Amino acid sequence: MNYIMVIDDSPTIRTSVAFTVKDLGCEIKQAENGADALEKISAIRSEGNDVSLCIVDVNMPVMDGISFVKEFKKNDKFTPVLMLTTESEEDKIKEGKTAGAAGWMIKPFKPDNLKSVVEKLMV
Amino acid sequence: MIKYRDKNSGRNAYLLYPGEYFATKEDCFIISVTGVCMLVCLYETKLKFGGMCFVIVPGTFGTENIITSVLAGYGITQIELLLAEIVKAGGDRKNLTAKIFGAAYSNNGRSADELSESQIRFIKEYFTSERIPVLSSDLGGSHRRKIYFSPATGRVYKKILRNNNESSEFLKMEKEFIDDVFMNTGSGNFTLFERDTVNDF
């Protein structure tokens, strides 16, 4: 079983993103911050399943999205991470790229865009 | 936004213009005027600070709900920008309470209309979905409102503006902001980063 991780501190946005990517052949797992996501990802992997993609917000309490990517990428160079955020500053986007993100999408997302980017990243 | 010294309270006041958002830990007032738009005041109850933002959903979203409506996404993002500032300052949406004002009728204030009803439906669904308690709200109706928010205490003082000469500069700016949001510009942009092949076997 493969999972798409949807990581955002907003339950509304998590549900909305999960709804948008639900038919792409993966199970969806939601997490409310970076630390919560890392825990859930290791639980998924310890059960013999895997994560195909992470869709991650930047501004979250406990562990923000950039810190999450850095931590996640330490042990996993291959699974793509897509940032989905209100942040649009060039410096912030560079920071995400350096941390190892595969892409950066600015909220509000258009469902068709999100779907096609996710499909492209999961190939 | 402009900052000035409020003579009555002896504190700084920040006058928020349509489309803006602002959060601060300073003991001050955040002040603005709204007609058709809504003003959302968020208060972090643990850290005792807060902020205010303008919200408008660019249209009516019929039978959809806020999860599936693309229009609602614009409203959600306007609040997200404020929430991002609160989170950057150490806040957590689990500790937030909300107060909401505005969504006056847009048809020159005579009767309830679709846009006003749509704003109200949106904001109620949003805060239910976010599990953020709404402590007070004053929505709909035919008049504009001037809101004084104390981010240090979460208190709101409200003044009803019954005549259009008062704070009339806001009428024009609000209309410009609404037109901007209705044109739906600059959203959903994305970049996919180019990567060298990873060869670390």
Ligand SMILES: [Mg+2]
């Ligand atoms: Mg966030």
